[in-house]
Amino acid sequence: MTDRNDLEQDDAAVGSRNYREITDSRGRVYRVGETDRDVLGGHSRKLMVYLPWIAMMAISVSEYAYGSAEDTLAHAHHWTRSDTFWILSVWVFFQAGIAFPAGWLRERGILTARPAMYLGAALCLLGFAALSHLDDVLPAICGFGVVGGIGSGLVYATCINMVGKWFPERRGAKTGFVNGGFAYGALPFIFVFTYAFDIGDFHEVLDLIGVYVLLVVAGCAWFFKDPPKNWWPADVNPPNFGGNTKGAASLAKNPPAAKQYTPAEAVRSGMLPLMWVTVVLTAGVSVFGISFQVDFAKEVGFGPLVAASSMGVMSVVNGVGRAVVGWLSDLWGRKPTLVFVIVVLGLAQFGVIWAGEIHSEWLFLAFAFLSGFGGGAFYPLFAALTPDYFGENYNATNYGLVYSGKLVSGLFGGGLGSMVVTAWGYNGAYALAGGVSVVAAVFALLLHQPGRTRLRDVTPHPHPISRETT
Template sequence: MTTTDLPSACPYREVQDRNGRIYRIGETDRDVMGRPRWTMVLFPWIGMMAISSSEYAFTSAEDTLHDAHAWSSGNIFWLMGVWVFFQAAVAFPAGQLRESGRLPARNAMMLGALGTLLGYFSLAYAPHVIVAYFGYGMFSGIGAGLVYATCVNMVGKWYPERKGGKTGLVNGGFAYGAVPFVFLFTSYLDLHNYQGVFVFVGALCCAGLAVSGWFFRDPPKNWWPADVDPLKRTDDPRILRALEKNPPAVKQYTPREAARTPVLWMMWFCLLCTAGINIFGIAMQVPFGKDMGFAGGIVATAMSLKAIVNGTGRGVIGWISDRYGRRNTLIFVCVVLGLAQYGVLASGKLGVMPLFLVCSMVSGFGGGAIFPLFAAMTADYFGENHNATNYGMVYSSKLISGLVGSGVGAIAVDLWDYEGAFVIAGSVGLGSAVLATFLRSPGRPSPRKIRPNPMPISREAM
């Protein structure tokens, strides 16, 4: 006679810290999904690279779109603004649907793949710019927003103890994944092949999103790595440093509770300003370089370097923020982003190509670094359980920043030429650095306000 052991769920227990926050411990990543959690960095990273071309490579196809469809430059810039609008608009509702269980991560990625494919098909075959506004601006923007919200928040859930570097790495794919397409659109795209090229790129990105999204899996609510005790001081210096500089949220804030804190709306406005500068640089750097007399190859190289540094900077800045604190790093990034706008303007006006490339890279670094910082900071301040919705509220500022950076940026260039537009962008960046100094984790008392206990526990009453 033989017996068969029935499978049973891996035992876990929930512990509570002094702030009342609950941690679910005892389950490893393999217990939850049957594979190591680094795969939930790899697959989101691939997904982010697959949607990057829709934003960062789009302006490189401006000349071909203008000649092929007779669209004006204003229409093309506003087309990008509409894409950014919908990409940001979907972040909050997507977060709510994800956390309620009505939109599994895998389904969100599949919808994103479909939207990306429709976007490129509309660029190839749209009979009128209105069709492109719906196909590329709305459907592709919504698809990219679903992918972005799913990928970024997934990493923070699987790495709650050290999320900065991992979030930055995944977020970086949203920029440097566009580099091959920047060169493809700049050097190869023309009136004879644009339809085939757009269809090929759309199918390639769609396949990448579908394949990577198939492996997505959320951890249980309140999950914490089994090898890291949330109530004790860890011996791992990397985790110890990250938790000291960026302590976990005092509790898991619901979206309603987070919306009542002033710090969330300060983060919203700070991201509005910095993201607007980033979109402005993406939209205006190519035409500015061409107007300053730089060759098309130089401009393409500058845009590619901007995308590379934009992406790699996101990963590096996440690692730096784990070491030195998210708020301090954000202040530094805002200063760099603001000063870089003055540098791009000066180098273009002087015709100094090497300086133009350097300033373009520095601008790309600052513009890319803000997004993983805010993603990780939202989880640090408000917890991981509702991070998709909470970060969706913060990220919704890109609704306005996309239109301001591309559409209004084009208007500013018409009114005040490039000098006025770049000076305004640089000043806004420096102002954002001042605003960032006021960001504090809600519910956590300031060290200056903590008074020593006049009756320590160790003192015995006589």
Template sequence: MSKPDGQTDGYREVKDVNGRVYRVGETDQQILGRSRRWMVILPWFAMMAISSSEYAFTSAEETLSSAHNWHGSHIFWLLGVWVFFQAAVAFPVGKLRESGRLPVKAAMMLGAIGTVLGYVALAYAPNVFWAYLGFGFFGGTGAGIVYATCVNIVGKWYPERKGGKTGFVNGGFAYGSVPFIFLFKSYMDTSNYSGLLLVVGLFLAFAVAASGFFMADPPKNWWPPHVDPLRASADDPRIRRSLEMNPPAVKQYTPMEAVRTGILPLMWFCLLCTAGINIFGIAFQVPFGDEMGFAGGIVALAMSLKAIVNGTGRGVIGWISDRYGRRRTLIFVCFVLGLSQYAVYFSGSIGSLPLFLLASMVSGFGGGAIFPLFAAMTADYFGENNNASNYGLVYSSKLVSGLVGSGLGAVVVATWGYGGAFILAGSIGLGAGCLAFFLKQPGRNLRDLRQESVALSA
């Protein structure tokens, strides 16, 4: 006896009016043998493990410069090179992951290897070339593989409410660095740095590998059975509101189709601007605080608060975007990020410690919130099946923003001083907020949204 169209063992495939396919009927327990919540928890642990390489790196600046006799600018360019390769691998890793040639476990093992090589290079590099190779190339590449894998797997398992989940996982990339900021700033010195960095690298690599061992992808086009994809309805009011404010993509766009819409390039440029500001703050807040006369412990506290708010803000902003819409939330975040740069400089220039700490936290919130917003927005606009590649293209803007925010930022500080650099960063943030007004979901017009709103309320 033949089965109905689209019906297969354990699941069936349905199409909406735009021709998009949904695979429904299978639960997460049937596919994984456990709750899909593990596909949030495990990537979150892995993201925390790779975060110290970016967010805690400049806290080790003085020790590394003294121990290796590196010129001060090398520290900032090392971070820039790390960010460059961390972003550079996003698109190729996405293509390999989506083609099935790079399974999730293999990707995470490669990320673990890159993580430990990065720390070994910082500990034992005989000259700065090996630091660029080990930390910048291998460490950045390993972190990029982990980042691309973890961020995109969440949206696949939570296609109906991806903002908060993606934000939570993305947040680990910031606040996971907090203990290492204090460790590198307050405890590490030229007498113990090599052994300490080796132990830290081995510990973090093990965390990445252990998390990745238990991760798995859902089938293509998978959709949770308790949510009707054709009506975008569910018993949970949170899901209904999220789908109303952020309706699913009209089709599964390939990377080139996404580029041809014109929206993906605009997203790329907006992320370039905002990510550059975030990297600038990470690279220069510690030396700026030192120059303004704040004690080392206070500067470490400010950087830690920035990392904590940066990370927790990613989860909060993801939840907010589920309720009020991705684009609207992104515009708000861009303006907050821009204005906070003015506040950081002003508070430091007048020597106000409470205001400096507050401005640092607000800046951290804005700098962190942009990443889960763009990750979720990419899936909303272009679909989940090719999201690793599509978001890889958007995220590739960090190739430029890392070098601009860290390396070129050092040139701007040297030429214009901290005042000119922070004012320029703030103005770029406000400009990005204006550009975000032009982001809209391809293939969907206002009438479509009104019809879907009626269906949701029915």
């Protein structure tokens, strides 16, 4: 271990410039001595949980409430059901696709957190304006799908990366909490689109929602600030340096990355490609369940009950599940929790088949909710696992690469899922989805933290470090 004083200027830090950088035996650097309030000008880092959470709830209307608005949009603009499907599909593609280039720009200082949020907020407004005022489907796809998708993706990626950087010792629960807002935040808008949205007022409703997203996201962005590179909470001893501190239990289960991996190094480790493939498979099953659950229910005669279990309830299950598994991952460890979630998702697919065959409505609802739980809960786990494995300094780019698996899964779960349903029927398609989940769980079992292959690598050092600052 080396210990040196460092008083270099860092643009990310404000207030106190006094800190020390300590290096462990593997070369991992921890910047200690500065509190969160030193960096944030007197504010607690809890602000960097609540503000991203609020912003994520604001943008959730674009994806999770869209289905409730489809009928009115199709009637008002004279679109077909296929038209509305492609608008959302393009939105999903660009929402996921912007994560990597945005991360690349962010880590080079070209597009920092606050401007990224401002830009995302403005693009979201333009997206809703396009959905409101453009009758031709192609311009609407470009406006809401491309422009609005990029805007939402910028906000999503910035919020997830922000909370991960500020809570390196307890990022599971915090990331899950923030990520959950992206699902249940749409709940009030689902009711708006269901009961107060028709061809007589759809312009006003969509325009007002666009303004709402702009104001909320921009207001949250005003306070956004990244911590300095390698920053570590002043009241938490880094692993391998001893001491009983808060967050010690989570750090024992989820030790920080052995070093700060660049994207190229993360890819060469083999773990980032494995995570990407696992995201593709798991998200594909999730998209399949969301896309065909209602149709399958109607096929077996469960229409009224499925209507009762509205998308509003599903969004709550999906969002709360993300927060719960984030908390569990701090207790159980990130990888075991991920495997558990994927197994639950897979078993739910087979459970849906069973419920349909025996015509049990309550079993169908139970397994549908389990599918919704598993289909959302893996996202915050990957968001936390990425900096756990590869460090925080390049997390915006590394997580952008991992999250880009959602690009492929959208086609895999929707388009290919439709082909399988046509060829094999719903039972065959759900059985295949369950099998894909089993494969994804096996891939998840193969994940391991690069650079920490031995138990003694994560055993605390018997001598605690000093807490003096210079």
